[in-house]
Amino acid sequence: MVANREASPPTTAAGASGSRWRVETRTTLSTAFGIVAIAAMLLLALTPFFASRGVVQDLFFILTMLVLAQNWNLLAGYAGLISVGQQLFVGCGAYALFSFVILLGLDPLLAVLLSGVFAALVSVPTAFFAFRLHGPYFAIGTWVIAEVGRLLFAQWKALGGGTGTSLPRDATRDMIGIGFLKETLGLKSAAAVDALTFWVALILLAATMGTMYRLLRSRNGLGLAAVRDNEVAARALGVDAMRMKATVYVVTAFLTGITGALTYLQKARISPEAAFSLTDWTAYIIFIVVIGGIGTIEGPIVGVIVFFLMQNALSSYGSWYLLLMGALAIVTMLFAPRGLWGLASDRTGIELFPVRRILKRGPNHQGTKGGPHG
Amino acid sequence: MAPLLETRGLRASYGDFQALFGVDLTLDAGEMIAVIGANGAGKSTLMRSIAGTIRNAPNDILHRGTEIGALPAPDVMARGIALVPEGRKLFPSLTVEENLLVGTYGRKIDGPWSLGTVYDLFPVIAERRNYPATALSGGQQQMVAIGRALMSNPEVLLCDELSLGLAPIVIRDIYAAFPRIRIAGAAIVIVEQDIAQALKVADRVYCMMEGRVTLSGRPSDLDRSAIHAAYFGAEGHELA
Amino acid sequence: MNWLDTIFQGILLGGLYALFAAGLSLVFGIMRLVNLAHGDLIVCAAFLILQLVSALQINPFIAALIAAPVMFGIGWVLQYHLLNRTLGKDILPPLLVTFGLSIVIQNGLLESFSADSRRISAGTLESASLGIGVLSAGVMPLLTFASAILVVVALNQLIYRTALGRAFRATSDDVATAGLMGIRPNRIFATATGLAMVVVTIAALYLGTRATFDPTAGPARLIYAFEAVIIGGLGSLWGTLAGGVILGVAQTLGAAINPEWQILAGHVAFLLVLLVRPRGLFPRAVD
Ligand SMILES: Nc1ncnc2c1ncn2[C@@H]1O[C@H](COP(=O)(O)OP(=O)(O)OP(=O)(O)O)[C@@H](O)[C@H]1O
Numbered sequence: 001m002v003a004n005r006e007a008s009p010p011t012t013a014a015g016a017s018g019s020r021w022r023v024e025t026r027t028t029l030s031t032a033f034g035i036v037a038i039a040a041m042l043l044l045a046l047t048p049f050f051a052s053r054g055v056v057q058d059l060f061f062i063l064t065m066l067v068l069a070q071n072w073n074l075l076a077g078y079a080g081l082i083s084v085g086q087q088l089f090v091g092c093g094a095y096a097l098f099s100f101v102i103l104l105g106l107d108p109l110l111a112v113l114l115s116g117v118f119a120a121l122v123s124v125p126t127a128f129f130a131f132r133l134h135g136p137y138f139a140i141g142t143w144v145i146a147e148v149g150r151l152l153f154a155q156w157k158a159l160g161g162g163t164g165t166s167l168p169r170d171a172t173r174d175m176i177g178i179g180f181l182k183e184t185l186g187l188k189s190a191a192a193v194d195a196l197t198f199w200v201a202l203i204l205l206a207a208t209m210g211t212m213y214r215l216l217r218s219r220n221g222l223g224l225a226a227v228r229d230n231e232v233a234a235r236a237l238g239v240d241a242m243r244m245k246a247t248v249y250v251v252t253a254f255l256t257g258i259t260g261a262l263t264y265l266q267k268a269r270i271s272p273e274a275a276f277s278l279t280d281w282t283a284y285i286i287f288i289v290v291i292g293g294i295g296t297i298e299g300p301i302v303g304v305i306v307f308f309l310m311q312n313a314l315s316s317y318g319s320w321y322l323l324l325m326g327a328l329a330i331v332t333m334l335f336a337p338r339g340l341w342g343l344a345s346d347r348t349g350i351e352l353f354p355v356r357r358i359l360k361r362g363p364n365h366q367g368t369k370g371g372p373h374g
Numbered sequence: 375m376a377p378l379l380e381t382r383g384l385r386a387s388y389g390d391f392q393a394l395f396g397v398d399l400t401l402d403a404g405e406m407i408a409v410i411g412a413n414g415a416g417k418s419t420l421m422r423s424i425a426g427t428i429r430n431a432p433n434d435i436l437h438r439g440t441e442i443g444a445l446p447a448p449d450v451m452a453r454g455i456a457l458v459p460e461g462r463k464l465f466p467s468l469t470v471e472e473n474l475l476v477g478t479y480g481r482k483i484d485g486p487w488s489l490g491t492v493y494d495l496f497p498v499i500a501e502r503r504n505y506p507a508t509a510l511s512g513g514q515q516q517m518v519a520i521g522r523a524l525m526s527n528p529e530v531l532l533c534d535e536l537s538l539g540l541a542p543i544v545i546r547d548i549y550a551a552f553p554r555i556r557i558a559g560a561a562i563v564i565v566e567q568d569i570a571q572a573l574k575v576a577d578r579v580y581c582m583m584e585g586r587v588t589l590s591g592r593p594s595d596l597d598r599s600a601i602h603a604a605y606f607g608a609e610g611h612e613l614a
Numbered sequence: 615m616n617w618l619d620t621i622f623q624g625i626l627l628g629g630l631y632a633l634f635a636a637g638l639s640l641v642f643g644i645m646r647l648v649n650l651a652h653g654d655l656i657v658c659a660a661f662l663i664l665q666l667v668s669a670l671q672i673n674p675f676i677a678a679l680i681a682a683p684v685m686f687g688i689g690w691v692l693q694y695h696l697l698n699r700t701l702g703k704d705i706l707p708p709l710l711v712t713f714g715l716s717i718v719i720q721n722g723l724l725e726s727f728s729a730d731s732r733r734i735s736a737g738t739l740e741s742a743s744l745g746i747g748v749l750s751a752g753v754m755p756l757l758t759f760a761s762a763i764l765v766v767v768a769l770n771q772l773i774y775r776t777a778l779g780r781a782f783r784a785t786s787d788d789v790a791t792a793g794l795m796g797i798r799p800n801r802i803f804a805t806a807t808g809l810a811m812v813v814v815t816i817a818a819l820y821l822g823t824r825a826t827f828d829p830t831a832g833p834a835r836l837i838y839a840f841e842a843v844i845i846g847g848l849g850s851l852w853g854t855l856a857g858g859v860i861l862g863v864a865q866t867l868g869a870a871i872n873p874e875w876q877i878l879a880g881h882v883a884f885l886l887v888l889l890v891r892p893r894g895l896f897p898r899a900v901d
């Protein structure tokens with residue numbers, strides 16, 4: 001574990017008295033950063049007013065990938081649930097959206113929210129099966145279930161079966177809020193749709209980060225860390241490991257489902273191959289989290305920027321690009337397991353979202369490390 | 375001539391925690407020595423250091439004058455230094471006989487010890503050769519652990535707390551095997567918490583406290599109060 | 615009779631899945647490592663055999679004999695220099711490193727061999743068939759099944775009858791104590807992965823001669839292998855064979871009802887087993 005670098009050594013030779021210890025999670029820097037982050041979000045919200053559609057779409061892509069990455073990070077990095085089947089919830093969210101809009105004629109924005117609920121509902125039986133498997137087998141188990149999802153949706157002829165289908169053009173144009181945007185801002189329909197989905201993505205990101213930050217700073221967050229580090233010990237201390245993990249699993253499924261629905265609302269075209277793609281919705285996401293730094297809130301933000309730049313520069317190289325990505329992930333895992341953010345944070349001691357508890361004025365206690373392996 | 379086994383100012387750590395602070399010890403061919411000390415004195419750490427499960431500075435440990443402090447366990451074992459680890463540590467997936475056979479994996483040489491002679495030494499385990507090792511009683515498991523170490527025909531046999539958790543009568547049975555092991559040629563280091571037992575069987579005794587050797591010598595040369603002080607510290611408890 | 619035939623074909627198909635799975639099962643049993651690149655390594659071996667067949671104009675069985683030691687070497691080096699570094703208490707590094715490896719192998723194969731489907735030609739054997747009572751079976755599927763049984767028997771002999779096998783089991787029990795026996799865990803692990811790659815080569819031979827394959831075929835093979843292992847129960851190679859058979863039968867039955875349901879039926883069988891017997895049908899105790 002990480003030593004508490006903020007802790008100052010005892011001031012008196014006689015040792016610290018117990019009453020002087022304080023547990024803190026906030027630092028001055030992080031408070032300042034919090035203000036900056038909120039300002040940045042607000043600024044970002046203004047982009048549709050001055051930036052081109054291309055820029056707005058790029059930002060939309062970055063935001064949605066970041067939401068997916070943070071959810072996977074919460075699952076794997078904090079709850080120890082290493083899933084390679086999150087494409088299940090992207091796909092379910094996306095298909096739910098298409099069915100709500102095309103078959104039931106619901107308003108797309110409302111449908112996005114309902115699609116998240118659908119994904120969360122799907123996650124309950126999924127958890128029932130997947131949680132019977134542990135560790136690495138859990139990972140492949142989630143993948144199998146995602147495959148089941150893909151095969152089942154490919155059987156749904158009303159939504160185009162294996163080849164998929166498109167949203168009708170007028171579905172998004174008549175969405176709640178589009179008319180208002182067109183009138184007040186004079187935007188064209190397509191630009192108005194881009195702006196609206198962008199804002200929803202921004203809200204989604206804020207909600208995800210907020211949920212994560214609050215969860216990790218709460219008592220439950222502490223329990224989560226305990227479960228990840230040693231499930232048996234945590235259980236002995238009365239932490240209900242299963243319930244904790246199941247909650248995280250369902251919450252991340254909900255958010256992942258909403259993101260899937262939103263992404264496909266913007267794409268307006270769906271197929272089982274694309275919506276349940278292991279590469280797009282899991283491999284890329286894992287890359288983002290690993291490169292940036294798993295188990296940190298800051299890491300995926302760094303990771304998604306690296307990913308976006310790499311994709312712009314290299315995606316025309318096709319499989320070479322993917323090969324490079326895989327190799328980079330391996331190298332990172334071996335030599336910098338806490339990613340780029342971990343490297344930076346170790347050098348500078350900066351934590352922007354401090355969720356670790358810091359013992360102030362505690363004795364400079366050094367934990368003993370376990371023996372080396374093998 | 376260099377001693378068979380020697381530690382010189384041996385230091386050992388677990389991460390940031392230092393457990394041994396300069397231990398000097400020698401073992402000559404044919405000798406049997408005992409290491410005694412209270413819980414946490416560092417006896418097991420000393421055994422693990424010699425056996426190579428903990429790495430040390432190369433010149434901290436010498437075998438026939440060769441530096442072996444930094445060698446990993448398989449290399450140390452191949453040189454003929456075998457450890458009966460604390461808590462026996464038999465392999466549960468292996469039968470009794472397989473546990474014995476696996477003891478020769480890194481060192482297959484002809485010598486006094488083989489399946490036949492080990493079974494001869496501990497007839498009770500011969501009867502149970504095809505049982506899983508964990509199906510045996512604690513004393514029988516300890517016999518298998520000793521047999522497993524002997525199978526490599528070691529020059530040095532290190533035994534960490536053979537009597538741990540065993541009834542006195544079983545302990546007596548196990549110690550009864552040692553004269554034969556000595557006659558067969560191995561030099562022996564035993565770690566023992568029972569001072570009387572150690573004084574009875576060993577040629578020389580080392581007493582450890584808090585990672586240091588506090589007393590050493592022949593049992594006949596050591597008096598009770600000196601051992602007591604070395605074992606518990608100067609302001610230690612009175613003997614009951 | 616039609617149903618009987620379908621089930622029989624399914625059993626034979628199960629032999630192929632058992633071959634996919636045996637290596638995975640072996641490696642997990644010894645070092646608790648699940649190699650997510652396992653399927654891609656099977657495809658990689660199939661390409662190796664294909665290259666040997668076309669470059670040297672030899673029979674695929676002979677090509678597999680040449681490929682096996684090469685794959686052993688690849689597995690050994692991969693484990694010794696890459697995967698051993700990831701082993702430890704934390705399961706995240708091995709999973710993510712092998713996941714990365716899967717992507718690297720897949721895209722490396724795509725670059726080298728394009729996305730085209732390939733097939734290894736086994737000459738007249740391909741169409742040869744035998745009648746067994748009322749049933750008839752292709753020679754290749756029969757060979758596959760026989761090979762699967764042979765592999766399981768051979769691996770069990772190795773694990774339970776040899777010094778290397780004892781070292782495998784001892785290391786799996788307790789790495790530190792194994793070191794005291796003169797066992798070098800890193801080499802034991804490398805040898806185990808090497809052996810798994812020999813089995814992978816055999817699996818690749820039948821994968822490539824029975825059907826077409828392409829560089830992206832790996833993940834699906836991994837999933838079948840995984841399902842066979844879990845259905846059979848961890849730690850038992852006979853269980854893995856049974857798991858493969860159950861999976862094969864489920865798939866052919868599904869396909870008989872509707873060709874689009876083949877894969878789905880396999881997954882459903884897997885989930886059903888998970889539901890009623892979470893530890894698999896034949897967990898280690900039976901072995
Ligand atoms: N794996 C380990 N990691 C960290 N510290 C350890 C480890 N093993 C032992 N120690 C510490 O090293 C010191 C010496 O331990 P050691 O096991 O050598 O004592 P010992 O004399 O064998 O005690 P006992 O009679 O209880 O077996 C103790 O303070 C112990 O807490």
Ligand SMILES: [Mg+2]
Nearest residue numbers: 417418460535
């Ligand atoms: Mg001890």
